[in-house]
Amino acid sequence: MNLPKDFETFFRERWDAAALDALLSSLQGEPSVSIRLNPARLPIDLEPEDADGRVPWCPEGIYLKSRPSFTADPLLHSGAYYVQEASSMFLSHVLRTIFHSSFFTFHSQAVLDLCAAPGGKSTMLRSLLPDDCLLVSNEPLRARAQVLAENMAKWGHPNMVVTQTYASEIAHLIERNRHLSKGFDLILADVPCSGEGMMRKEEEAVRQWSPSFVAECAALQRSIIADIWPALRAGGFLIYSTCTFNPEEDEENVEWIARELGADIQTIPVDPAWGIVGDQRKEKRGGEEKSEKSTMEFCHFLPGQVRGEGFFCAVLRKHGSEATEDDAPAVKKEKKMKQGKGRKAAPTTLAEAVGEWLPTLPTDLLDDAEAPRVELSLSDSIRYLQREALVLPVDAPRGLVQVCYQGQRLGLVKNLGSRANNLYPKEWRIRTTHVIPHSLFAYQ
DSSP states (O other), X not given: OOOOTTHXXXXXXXXXXXXXHHHHHHTTSOOOEEEEXXXXXXXXXXXXXXXXXXXXXXXXXXXXXXXXXXXXOHHHHTTXXXXXXXXXXXXXXXXXXXXXXXXXXXXXXXXXXXXXXXXHHHHHHHHHSOTTSEEEEEOSSHHHHHHHHHHHHHHOOSSEEEEOOOHHHHHHHHHHTTTTOSOEEXXXXXXXXXXXXXXXTOHHHHHHOOHHHHHHHHHHHHHXXXXXXXXXEEEEEEEEEESOOOTTTTHHHHHHIIIIIIEEEEOEEOOGGGOOBOOOOHHHHTTOOGGGOSEESSEEEOBTTBSSOOEEEXXXXXXXXXXXXTTOOHHHHXXXXXXXXXXXXXXXXXHHHHHHHSOOOOOXXXXXXXXXXXXXXXXXXXXXXXXXXXXXXXXXXSEEEEEEETTEEEEEEEEOSSOEEEOSOGGGSOOOSOOOOOOSSOOX
């Protein structure tokens, strides 16, 4: 890889020589390949073909020896697993730590993934959240929001909504309806960044990098967090993450949030064997071997020291006390309003308020009685996903049918007997005709 001009000079001014030399060497290596299983669809101890070990910080994460043609696997399209970079799966460990913390309580029963596309973080969140907790997955850009909606629909859970708007608009909604809710219990902000951590995988990250671009990204990140801050309830948690290495977008921005917006930086427990390192600033390292620490305020994933790409994560807890009985969660207020004199009530939960003005995710909740299941072969599954016509077995039920591969639902057809009308969404179809059907998991 030919690194961008000024890249080495930029980091030598900020990191010590040993840390930088290790990073520069690792950037010449090959990226790893990993997937994350959907625990609602597959047992998390299931091993795919070509498995090459487990991701240590995520029980559902699995490394692969090579990158297959994921498009050719019906199980990917069914939402049975998600292709995700291993370092970013660290959010699974962070979320589990927060949810089991004595300092965290679900009050509003709502969580926001602010910059959610294409869906890796949101699908992970949905698997870890209680069923009655609303997940709002937001993406400002329309095309990316459509991809997010597709991935969330395939992952499969009714208590979620995909939105397409900006942080300031979400915060304004909360402020306008302050009597309804004190805001989100947790906000995950994987903010747009300069992409240094993805240089081994994305040529665009190399081409676009410059010191001025880093400064632009750092300013944008502060603006986004400042805009969304009013939507986080007092005592709520913010997870801040990037796929960068530099302190302007990482440590310094987290310290700015804590200082200017009012928050405490939380420590994150880590296993020293994972290879995660802490604060990389030259003046902060002081020769201390950060990887030997069991807790960190700043978690850096550096290629060569972890099996994954570049990633940074920190957790902050907003100042202020949590909801009191007088400021009870909205669901309690809803019960009180229903005891009134029958007047039509305004929305009384965050879920209702969001749903009023932001597009909700269409979720198919048909059960087997409404739409019986019919198993397809591997080749027919790919034909279905290409939106081709199918002919089901003669004994298949007529009418609306759920077609499946290895028991995993792919979508719907209307079986007329002589043919089955393909109801797979046009915008989701596999567009290429050159697909050799293959699945990571042997047929059982």
